[in-house]
Amino acid sequence: MKTKSSGTVIIDWKPDKGSDITLTKQIIGYLKGRIAKGDWLVGQKLPSQRKLAQLFDVNRSTIAESLSELSALGIVDSSFGKGTTIINNTWSLIFAGSTPDWNNYIEHGIHRPNNPTIQAINKFEFFEPITRLGTGEMSPDEFPCDLMASVLKRVSDLNISYNYLEPLGLYELRAGLCKYLKKFNLSVEPSQVLIVSGSLQALQLISLSILGPNSVVLVEEPSYIKSLRVFDFSGITMKNVPMDKDGIQPWMIDDTILKKGMSILYTIPTFHNPTGITMSENRRSELLRWCRLNQLPIIEDDVYRELYFDDPPPFPIKSIDTSGNVLYLGSVSKSLAPGFRIGWIIGPESIVERLGDIKMQTDYGSSSLSQWIMTEWFASGLYEVHIQKFRKQLKKRCFFMLRLLDMYFSDIATWNIPKGGFYIWLKINKSIPIEKVFHHALKDNILINPGDIYSFKKNNCIRLSYSYASNQDMEDGLIKLSNIIRKM
Ligand SMILES: Cc1ncc(COP(=O)(O)O)c(C=O)c1O
Structure with missing residues (x-):
């Protein structure tokens, strides 16, 4: 909104002395109007107070009062001895008295404010x-700046496009990821992967596109997801399921609630947030069996998988899922850089495409620069290093x-x-x-x-x-x- 210029503005207007509106108000209205319309630009000067009094045929005190109000609104700067300069033409300042009641709008939004x-x-x-x-x-302090410099150099040497990408995300990244995920016993095709802006966006897409009123989301007690409002609208309810040292206890789920609508189970089986619990291998099989029997899909949020100290955790539930029961979420937020905003959803093609379609309607895809950077982290082997x-x-x-x-x-x-x-x-x-x-x-x-x-x-x-x-x-x-x- 700010277009810079210099020089003194030209004035060919006088207030109406017969009007019910005070002279000060008329002058402020006139000056604001010319600035808002873009007739006068940021950087231009108003004539001196003496000159303005002459031009408007009013007292100097009326001019001083008008300019002081414009100055208080942040529209002009009247520093002593330097004259009066236009410093802002932002509409919200100029129309400060007539802005909409944003509070009212905020309160009626679909998404509730954070806790x-x-x-x-x-x-x-x-x-x-x-x-x-x-x-x-x-x-x-732990961020690998030297490795990042090598990755950025590799990316800058590539002859690539930074345009919008295809709905599921950069093919090279999806293919590289499929190769990388083999070490977790996950056998996946690029067509089953959707690149998202962090796994949080994955959850948002799921709640927007495959859940609806009467849906129940079953979650561990306690759970990271409880701290978010991501499933907390449009009639979706969250129900808690207790955990023991081996993770969530599926036999404690009240299966009558499953009959009411489209329900799903959300779990963080590996280095659980907030308790740190890792689901045992047996419990993973048991949970999958229970959910299959009850036709309950699972969202497996596996963002902490890479962060083991000595022994790797059991393979993901997704790795033993032979019937497309599990939507698997991952991201580089915990292992490398949350600021990249790169995560992924892995699931049956039909679901991944549906989620990709909603994502295209939402943001046209995650940053292509971040996707190229992550592709190179994987391809160079530096991610592993x-x-x-x-x-x-x-x-x-x-x-x-x-x-x-x-x-x-x-x-x-x-x-x-x-x-x-x-x-x-x-x-x-x-x-x-x-x-x-x-x-x-x-x-x-x-x-x-x-x-x-x-x-x-x-x-x-x-x-x-x-x-x-x-x-x-x-x-x-x-x-x-x-x-x-x-x-x-
Ligand atoms: C379990 C879990 N899932 C997802 C996220 C968000 O991750 P992202 O940055 O990939 O959206 C967090 C962040 O704390 C998390 O703890």
């Missing part, structure tokens, strides 16, 4: 002095946090010992309002993820992550957190 705690987390993550003890992302190094770093970070917990929390909480992933699920021994802990910690510049955002029930838990904060920050932050909990 306020999550809004606060999203916001405070970017406040400089904050220590992030719950962030589910790799620390920027990075991930092997990253696993070692992550294990060190995890052990460091576990030592701190032993020192500062052993008498006030219990926790799991992770074998991979990012999270430690800290259970506080006494019953305390976890929301209050969150706010007290925030006052001390510590950001935690309170457990109740992941749960259908109140709990005494905190999701800690060892993937983000530096050792020093982890230590300082955990000492303060332990003191806060002790005082409550």
Whole structure:
């Protein structure tokens, strides 16, 4: 909206002294009107106050009052001694008094606003002095800048197009991914893969295109998905299913609810968010058998698969799915870079095409640059090089946090010992309002993820992550957190 120019504007107008509208209002209206129409441009000067008073045939005080109002709106700058310059022609400023009631619109949108705690987390993550003890992302210190430089060089040497791509995403990426996924015992064709902007978009596409009113989404208790509103509209309901140390317990599902509409089960079987639990191999078979019997499709969210410390986790449920029961989600957000916004859905061709069609209607495809970059990460073998190094770093970070917990929390909480992933699920021994802990910690510049955002029930838990904060920050932050909990 801002077009720069210079010079003084030309005025050939006078206010109507016989009008009921005050002279000041008329002058402000006239000046705003000329700027909004684009007759006068940002950078141009208005005549001096003395000259304006002459031109409009009014007192200097009327001019001063009018300019001061325009200045308060941010439309002109009247710095002393420099005259008056137009600094903004943005419509929202100029028509400040007549903007629509956006609040009303916001309240009537289909998608509900985020949970306020999550809004606060999203916001405070970017406040400089904050220590992030719950962030589910790799620390920027762990990002392989040297490898990225090689990948970018390879991409820049390719003679490629950055235009829109075909509905399922870049063929080269889908083919490379199919090759890569063989190491997880997944045998997939590129036609069964849809590239998405992170697995979160995969969930959004699923909820938009294959679920509807009366659908039930069965999820682990607790679950990352509970913290999102992705299944929380258009009549879809979420029902929780308990877990034990081997993962979700399918026999606890009330199968009468399945008869009511199109239902689906969402699971994070590997390094579960937030509890860190990994579903055993037997439980994977058992779950698939139960779901097949009840014709219940499964969304398997496997974004943490690569992050094991020593032994790889059991193969995905999708790898034993011979009847197209499972929609498999993956992404590079946890293993490489969430900012690439690259993930994938693998499933039966008919479903993948349906989801791809909705995606085309939504955004015309994920960034082609990111897709080319990811293709090269896989093709060059550098992704594998990075991930092997990253696993070692992550294990060190995890052990460091576990030592701190032993020192500062052993008498006030219990926790799991992770074998991979990012999270430690800290259970506080006494019953305390976890929301209050969150706010007290925030006052001390510590950001935690309170457990109740992941749960259908109140709990005494905190999701800690060892993937983000530096050792020093982890230590300082955990000492303060332990003191806060002790005082409550
Ligand atoms: C289980 C799970 N799925 C999906 C996501 C979002 O991943 P993406 O960045 O690929 O959208 C997260 C992020 O925390 C997650 O924990």
